[in-house]
Amino acid sequence: MSTSKSPSESLVVLDGSRGEGGGQILRTALSLSLLTGRPFRIVKIRANRDKPGLRPQHLKAVEAAALLGRADLLGAEVGSRDLVFRPGRVEPRDLAIDIGTAGSTGLVLQTxxxxxxxxxxxxxxxxxxGGTFNPKAPAYLFLEQTWRGHLANLGMPVALAMPSAGFYPRGGGRLEAWIxxxxxxxxxxxxxxDLLRIRGVAGSANLREDVARRMRERALARLADEGWNVDVEIEAxxxxxxxxxxxxxxxxxxxxxxxxxxVGLGERGxxxxxxxxxxxxxxxxxxGVPDGAVDPHSADQILLPLALADGRSVYTVSRVTEHLRTNAATIGAxxxxxxxxxxxxxxxxxxRVVVA
Structure with a gap:
């Protein structure tokens, strides 16, 4: 079954300030443009953010997608609020991408x-x-445990490794993926x-040893106080x-x-x-939402592959977010x-989410 609209249709025009208003609209548009062959223009990119327009991690996603799909670009520069992306033929191959900052490697990978x-x-x-632990972006540990788990359920195996962690402002982390x-x-x-167990990792890089220990002890104490008596194991x-x-x-x-x-993310102070x-x-x-099959962070991330799958999909989510609503609107374009x-x-x- 083909779900894409005709590539010969006019340019898809997207309002980058709509809904969630961040980089998600751009990333979803890049993925779908490559897969459908439809060009798009996005205006008002991240207009409501403290630093509006394309940031280095967004630009790297654009450049990587353009490389993969032999695309023509207009407006591809840091700070740009208006971008046109016209894809050519997708040529899958191994890629090495240096974001150049502590920007999220996970978001570029998902694109x-x-x-x-x-x-x-x-x-x-x-x-x-680049960065492997970023605010408002999927941390490596989320990708490894949860994103990979959902992809496996959808029949899309991915292997991941993190030889080096990357934090703001230094970056320099390394994320490797085999797709x-x-x-x-x-x-x-x-x-x-049924809840089988809770497991975790409390980690640090180039900090005192007690930092990871204190995070671990606090989490264990909180979970015990809340009465979660299942098997709980948190490693440092x-x-x-x-x-x-x-x-x-x-x-x-x-x-x-x-x-x-x-994920809880440390920062200075x-x-x-x-x-x-x-x-x-x-x-x-x-x-606290026992019938929510999917966590709120994954709900919008699995929506795109399910929209590309044959057949009807249905899942419940513990909380509906603006990211989810925005992604649904972008996919619909x-x-x-x-x-x-x-x-x-x-x-x-x-x-509840239904993909008919």
């Missing part, structure tokens, strides 16, 4: 993943240099199985990195579901205990798929 997986005939290796040729399959999951880690940083990731494993990972609290708070919010996003009716009730 390239589907075009590589769905057009390649053999596995492709992508090596990205197998695959097409996404439809998926239905409207309940969540020391990551190689050219810079300094700290993070904790807590992963809930439910029967029959992809793991759900929540933030106590280790507060970093742990951020991850614990998000985890407890998720656990390129694909002839009906996407319904139903809001939660109560704080402990899940939202």
């Amino acid at each position: 390239l993943h589907l075009p590589l997986a769905m057009r390649a005939e053999t596995a492709c290796r992508v090596v990205l240099t 197998e040729p695959a097409r996404p399959r439809a998926w239905v999951r409207t309940t969540r199985g 880690a020391s990551w190689p990195s050219p810079g300094q940083g700290a993070a904790i990731a807590l992963t809930a494993e439910h029967a029959g579901s992809a793991p759900a990972t929540f 933030k106590p280790a205990e507060r970093v742990a609290d951020e991850a614990v708070d998000e985890l407890l919010d998720f656990l 390129f694909l002839d798929r009906e996407i319904e996003v139903e809001e939660s009716v109560a704080p402990d009730q899940p939202g």
